[in-house]
Amino acid sequence: MTITELILLSLGLAMDAFSVSVCKGLSMKKIDYKGAAVTALFFGAFQGFMPLIGYLLGSRFEKFISSYSHWIAFGLLGFIGGKMVLEVIRGNEDDESAKEYKLDLKELFILAIATSIDALAVGVIFAAQKTPIFSSVTVIGIITFVTSLIGVIIGNRFGSKYEKKAELAGGIVLILIGVKLLLEGIGII
Secondary structure, three states: OHHHHHHHHHHHHHHHHHHHHHHHOOOOOOHHHHHHHHHHHHHHHHHHHHHHHHHHHHHHHHHHHHHHHHHHHHHHHHHHHHHHHHHHOHHHHOOOOHOOOOOOOHHHHHHHHHOOOOOOHHHHHHHOOOOOOOHHHHHHHHHHHHHHHHHHHHHHHHHHHHHHHHHHHHHHHHHHHHHHHHHHHOOOO
């Protein structure tokens, strides 16, 4: 695999994390640079770590990963997106603490797993092609970190202007990403 192919692959893998990062930025009334960095670190680390796991597992579990990854991602993203939509619908305008962004590590963990499951299969491909794994996962992790950081900032700039509508849109986007991954996984698109 050439460096150009690896960079393009990394960008492709990072797009789900980028989209979710935009949604995280939407929920910040004022940019939280620590929160943005932690979000980007979660996505970058998981996106880099999952191909390593796939590489180590090899083709032994490829069918299981390929068969169910889209369902897992759909469930996780649908749950988080649905939770965001419900919070907007149930929102209480008088509750100032509800408007304040809080870094939720458990939610980030779930989102990082959901957006990086497809990278497991990439790791299996790396094993089959005898691709140098450590340099590959480093490039994937760094590119995902940078795109996720940019995503949070873009989401914050957009979200600070439109607040609740942007948060609602963010939840819907997460659900749609989950549906897209499911439809791709079952071969409809």
